[in-house]
Amino acid sequence: MRHLKTFESESASDRLGIDINDVKECFYDLSDNGWVINTRFAKRLRNAKVEKGVNKWDGVVSMDLVPYLEIRIHMKFPLRVSVMTLQELQEKDTYKDCITQLKGILNDHDLFISQEKVERIKSGGSQIYILIYRKSDENYIK
Numbered sequence: 001m002r003h004l005k006t007f008e009s010e011s012a013s014d015r016l017g018i019d020i021n022d023v024k025e026c027f028y029d030l031s032d033n034g035w036v037i038n039t040r041f042a043k044r045l046r047n048a049k050v051e052k053g054v055n056k057w058d059g060v061v062s063m064d065l066v067p068y069l070e071i072r073i074h075m076k077f078p079l080r081v082s083v084m085t086l087q088e089l090q091e092k093d094t095y096k097d098c099i100t101q102l103k104g105i106l107n108d109h110d111l112f113i114s115q116e117k118v119e120r121i122k123s124g125g126s127q128i129y130i131l132i133y134r135k136s137d138e139n140y141i142k
Contacts, residue, residue, distance in 0.1 A: 015067040015134075016041065016067050016068075016069060016109065016111060016132075016134060017109045017110075017111075018069070018105070018106075018109045018111060020039050020041070020069075022105055023039055023069065023071065023102065023105070024037055024039060026098050026099075026101045026102040026105065027071075027073070027098050027102075029094050029097070029098060030073065030089075030094065030095065030098060033094075034075060034076070035073055035074070035075060035089075036073070036074055036075065036076055037071065037072075037073055038071070038072040038073075038074075039069065039070065039071050039072075040069075040070050041067065041068075041069055041070075042067070042068055042069075042070055043065040043066065043067050043068070044065065044066045044068060044141070045063060045064075045065060045066075046064040046065060046066045046137075046140045047063070047064040049061070049062045049063075066133065066134075066137045066140050066141065067133075067134070067137075068114070068131055068132060068133045068141075069111075069131075069132040070129075070130070070131055070132075071128075071129075071130040071131075071132070072127050072128070072129055072130075073086075073089075073127060073128040073130075074121070074125060074126070074127035074128070075125070077125075081125050081126050081127075082126060083118050083120065083126045085126075086118045086126050086127070086128055087118055089128070090118070090128065099113075099116075106132060110134060110135045110136065111132050111133065111134055111135065112132065112133060112135055112138070113130060113131070113132055114131045114132065114133045114141055115129065115130065115131040116128070116129075116130045116131075117129055
């Protein structure tokens with residue numbers, strides 16, 4: 001482990017070029033009505049290569065990571081929220097306005113919404129799950 005080197009110095013927010021507060025600002029109307037908006041930057045493995053060295057202790061492992069932004073919308077007590085409630089929320093004008101505003105910000109930064117779905121949580125509740133990627137990474141996420 002002492003020979004392990006890290007060459008990545010940029011954070012995911014730097015690589016996506018968007019401020020997380022700009023994203024949260026799009027959902028203020030929902031958060032004022034009791035909805036919890038969780039956002040986080042993450043990275044997904046695109047490609048991993050292992051190049052063997054002269055002996056079994058030498059070699060290089062390289063990994064290509066694709067940054068993305070994850071947004072989760074749920075109530076503070078998720079057991080009270082059903083899939084039907086979240087689907088009704090998605091049909092409301094307030095939610096549609098939030099998504100329209102978000103898409104405008106994303107277009108300015110060459111980003112797009114890859115997934116927007118309602119999913120069940122292990123604890124029994126449900127949430128809206130939104131994934132945002134760079135347009136340049138569109139070929140790698142399918």
